[in-house]
Every structure is written in C-alpha cells, then in structure tokens.
C-alpha cells in the first residue's frame with residue numbers, strides 16, 4: 001500500500017479536495033452537484049429523495065474483506081427511476097471525507113438472493129479512499145431480496161426485476177456512482193473503478209466485467225455464483241442422492257467423514273498444519289471407504305443444526321451406507337446413464353447441503369430440502385409463489401439435469417453469467433483477482449476453475465497451454481484458498497490463511513503496476529491468528545517439499561486433471 005499512498009498524496013493535493021466533510025455532506029450541496037440525466041443514461045434521480053448524514057470516527061471491526069479501520073464519510077442515499085416506468089430504485093453511497101478521497105469508486109454486491117450486503121462491505125472501499133455504493137435493485141428496499149419481487153403472481157414473472165438482478169442494477173449503480181463521485185469532489189481526474197463481492201456478489205461482479213468491460217479498472221471476485229442455472233439446482237443434489245440410496249446420514253456421521261478426510265489429506269501438501277492445501281491430491285490418494293467402521297459421537301444441540309431444529313446426541317460408527325452417500329455426492333451429478341452434468345465441492349468441504357432434518361416424533365433423520373435450491377425451482381422454474389419445494393417426489397438425477405438445462409436456457413442472457421470472452425475488459429487494462437475457498441461447501445471451487453479455464457481457451461485459442469496460461473495470468477489471476485469455506489475461513493481448518501487485503505493488492509496492481517505473483521493471506525482466528533501466508537495463482541499448486549519450510553507453487557499434471565470436467569450430459573458447451 002505504501003507506494004500508492006505516497007503517489008496519491010502528492011498527486012492529489014489540491015483545492016478540489018480541500019472542502020471539509022461537513023461542508024459537502026449536505027442535501028443542498030448534493031442537489032447542486034447531481035449529474036444530469038443525459039450523463040447517466042437518462043435515469044431520473046428524484047431530488048426530493050436525497051438524504052445525507054456525515055459520520056465521523058466510525059470504528060469498523062475487521063471483516064473477511066478488510067482489516068479493522070476508523071473512517072469518516074458522508075452517507076448519501078437517493079432514489080431514481082427509469083424513464084417511462086413508475087419504478088423506484090434506492091442507492092446508498094459512502095463518500096470518503098474529501099481529504100481522504102483517492103479518485104476511486106467501489107461497487108459492492110450481495111449474497112444468496114440479495115443484491116447487496118447492507119452496509120457491511122462499504123467500509124472496505126472508504127478506507128482506501130473510494131466512494132462506495134450499494135443498490136436495492138428496485139426490489140422495495142435494501143433488505144428486500146429478489147426472490148420476494150420476482151413474481152407478480154403465480155405464473156407471471158417480473159422481467160424488469162429479473163434483469164435488474166441479473167446485471168442492470170449494478171450497471172446503473174456504477175454509472176450514477178461514478179458520475180456522482182466526480183461531481184461531489186469536483187474533479188476531472190481519472191476515477192479508478194473497482195468491484196468487490198463474494199458468492200452472488202461475485203456473480204454480480206462478473207456480470208459487469210463480462211458486459212461492461214470498459215466501465216472497470218479492476219475486480220475482486222470471490223466464490224462467484226456463476227453458471228446460475230446449474231449452481232442453484234446443484235444444492236438439491238444431495239437430497240436426491242439420499243432419497244435414491246434411501247439413507248439419511250446423521251449429521252455427525254458426515255462431520256466425522258469430513259474430519260477424517262482432513263486428517264488423512266493434511267500431509268499430502270507436505271505440511272502437517274490441519275489444512276488441506278491440496279484437495280486434488282486428496283482426490284487422487286484418499287479412499288473414503290477407509291472411514292467405514294470408525295466411531296463418531298456428537299453432543300445434543302438445540303437450534304444449531306443446519307435445519308434449524310434441535311438435534312439429539314449422536315453416537316455410532318460410520319456406515320457403508322453413509323460412505324456410499326458421501327461418495328456419490330462427491331462424484332457430482334450425473335445422468336442415470338452416467339453422463340456428467342455438474343461438479344461437487346472438493347473433499348474436505350462440509351456437507352451443508354446434505355444435512356437431513358431430525359424428526360423428534362419418529363426419532364429418524366429425514367430429507368431436508370435446501371431452500372436456496374428449492375426456491376429456485378419453485379419461483380424461477382415453476383413460477384410458483386412458494387419459498388421451497390414441498391418434497392422431492394418423483395425427482396431423479398435426470399430431473400435435476402433437466403432443471404439445470406431449463407434454468408440455463410431460460411436465463412442464459414441474464415443469470416447464467418459465464419460469457420467467457422472478456423476482451424473489452426482486458427483491452428481496457430482491467431485486472432481481476434478471483435479467489436475461491438478450496439473447501440467451499442456452497443459453490444464448488446471447481447466452478448471457478450472451470451470458468452477460468454473457459455476464459456483461457458476462448459480468449460487464447462491459438463496459444464499453447466503454457467502460453468495461454470501466462471497471457472491470462474498477466475491480467476486475470478485465480479487464487480484458490482487452502483482450507484477456506486464459502487466467503488470465509490472454515491472453522492475445521494482454522495490455520496488456513498484468508499486474503500483479507502485483496503482490494504489494496506488489486507489497487508497496487510492497477511494503479512502501481514505491481515502484479516501479485518502470490519496473494520497475501522492472513523490467519524484470522526485460532527492459535528495461529530495473525531500468521532501471514534501466501535497463495536499460489538492457478539494453475540500452480542502449493543507444495544512443501546520434504547524437509548523444506550518453504551512453500552513452492554508447482555504445476556502437477558495429474559492434480560490439474562482432477563479439476564478438468566467434461567459435461568457430456570449437455571450438447572452445448574458449458575463455460
């Protein structure tokens with residue numbers, strides 16, 4: 001960071017930013033500098049909707065996406081509508097104090113069916129001198145998610161809402177936010193535009209990079225919910241496995257299988273630290289059948305199970321059936337005749353989507369349907385105003401494949417978000433740092449690898465593997481995070497570092513030209529809290545060679561091949 005701060009301090013000293021926060025953080029000032037409608041694609045800002053409040057010395061605790069900080073900012077909110085439509089979209093901006101502004105813009109995104117994460121990620125931009133914003137997508141308020149707004153009634157989808165969620169709302173947030181920032185700080189200087197988001201927020205980031213490449217200078221994209229039609233249905237796969245094999249494993253049994261997988265695969269990366277940095281080697285060398293017969297035991301808990309209910313004490317031994325279920329899930333969805341349709345999470349990921357619910361009346365574990373997947377089917381595929389599927393009666397592996405294909409085709413141009421040609425972004429000088437927890441239990445790490453490889457193949461068809469990989473890595477780098485879960489470190493591999501300072505690293509790369517060969521990661525909890533680690537850029541993989549304390553980033557063809565999938569259940573290419 002130092003060099004950038006030094007550069008910015010000297011370059012940006014001037015009258016433009018001399019104003020005090022109190023002087024500019026007023027309704028009349030914001031009204032007086034509002035961008036004209038023709039400078040923001042004819043969008044109509046409702047001047048009566050503007051609110052401002054200055055916030056001083058706000059102490060912000062650390063977050064997975066930034067260290068703890070104290071910031072001053074102006075909180076500006078406003079509403080706009082689309083010409084000819086009587087709609088209302090809310091935006092919220094946190095504008096850094098003028099003396100701290102560094103000509104940067106940051107868009108932040110949501111998660112699940114939410115298009116924003118509330119105010120949670122805004123400090124991540126403000127602390128680096130970026131005006132930062134969120135949108136409500138026009139869904140009816142910042143805490144209203146798209147699923148609540150997507151249907152007018154059973155059978156009637158709201159296409160405006162759909163396209164706002166898909167990519168339009170973020171484009172408008174950026175268009176208005178960038179124009180507002182230039183006017184607010186009264187500057188003609190180049191404004192660097194960044195994106196940072198995880199999960200659905202990561203998908204939203206790619207929706208912008210794929211379609212509006214020259215709007216952006218850089219994006220931190222984490223565990224993106226890409227290939228949306230496949231991704232949402234995939235959550236339902238474990239339920240169908242359990243139903244088909246007619247075994248609903250007690251959560252403790254699955255947890256023990258995960259623990260034993262971690263124990264057995266820890267050392268394969270060359271370092272015994274409780275972290276499986278090479279789930280690919282785990283795939284190649286660990287036989288899950290070796291867990292059969294091991295005792296497991298978990299205490300009773302109330303309200304903490306994935307299904308929300310009370311779980312009894314669970315004692316038993318890992319069963320053949322339990323292992324068969326886990327093994328089938330790990331293999332990923334195939335058609336009944338064995339053609340591959342999708343990817344599962346890497347071994348070591350917890351089986352969150354597979355946790356059955358406990359029926360205290362019968363004392364049995366039974367099917368639980370994850371609502372993220374179930375609601376996708378009811379609202380987006382069946383157009384029914386229901387927040388989950390009532391059951392999985394008659395649903396087979398082939399039904400899941402059909403649902404994937406249906407969602408993919410129906411929403412190809414709005415939610416699928418796998419357009420692999422990023423040439424406009426790349427030619428405009430854009431840089432991507434794409435990160436993904438290797439033990440992610442909600443979006444497969446392999447999904448990010450597959451998309452990254454699709455971009456490589458589509459953009460550099462004439463180059464060899466080695467040359468195209470090198471060319472891609474010059475502007476677009478994927479870092480898998482050993483031991484990490486979904487958008488956060490994992491509790492059962494706490495010694496794995498998390499890349500908490502990725503945005504400043506991206507800023508250094510974009511504005512200072514220094515490419516992160518390896519990415520910094522910090523252990524955020526546990527006995528090694530604070531330890532600094534490094535992440536390898538794909539396709540290189542971490543390895544501690546015998547007797548060495550130093551991690552190397554190596555290429556290993558056999559490991560690489562475990563990440564390569566042929567989705568032959570579909571006739572079209574899956575990017």
Ligand SMILES: *[C@@H]1O[C@H](CO)[C@@H](O)[C@H](O)[C@H]1NC(C)=O
Nearest residue numbers: 054055056057058070071072
């Ligand atoms: C913010 O904190 C600093 C240092 O503690 C103090 O000097 C300053 O007066 C505070 N500003 C406001 C507006 O509270």
Ligand SMILES: *[C@@H]1O[C@H](CO)[C@@H](O)[C@H](O)[C@H]1NC(C)=O
Nearest residue numbers: 051053055075076077092119
């Ligand atoms: C920002 O302004 C909005 C609208 O007045 C308000 O709801 C929100 O709580 C404010 N946030 C902060 C941190 O001041």
Ligand SMILES: *[C@@H]1O[C@H](CO)[C@@H](O)[C@H](O)[C@H]1NC(C)=O
Nearest residue numbers: 286287288289290320324327
């Ligand atoms: C594990 O056991 C099952 C059933 O006994 C068998 O079908 C499968 O091939 C075994 N897997 C491995 C990797 O040995």
Ligand SMILES: *[C@@H]1O[C@H](CO)[C@@H](O)[C@H](O)[C@H]1NC(C)=O
Nearest residue numbers: 295296297298313314315316
């Ligand atoms: C479960 O097993 C443990 C030993 O592993 C034992 O101490 C405990 O009493 C058992 N609980 C039940 C409910 O069987």
Ligand SMILES: *[C@@H]1O[C@H](CO)[C@@H](O)[C@H](O)[C@H]1NC(C)=O
Nearest residue numbers: 152153154155383384385386
């Ligand atoms: C239609 O939507 C309502 C809720 O608005 C729901 O209660 C009803 O079950 C739905 N109809 C069907 C056929 O699912």
Ligand SMILES: *[C@@H]1O[C@H](CO)[C@@H](O)[C@H](O)[C@H]1NC(C)=O
Nearest residue numbers: 252255256259296297298492
């Ligand atoms: C799995 O390991 C964690 C520690 O990482 C422990 O808290 C938990 O009890 C273990 N689960 C089982 C079923 O042994």
Ligand SMILES: *[C@@H]1O[C@H](CO)[C@@H](O)[C@H](O)[C@H]1NC(C)=O
Nearest residue numbers: 001501504505508516520532
């Ligand atoms: C990464 O961490 C090292 C210390 O391990 C530090 O010297 C370096 O400045 C950091 N790089 C970035 C881009 O933050």
Ligand SMILES: [Ca+2]
Nearest residue numbers: 266271273275
């Ligand atoms: Ca290890």
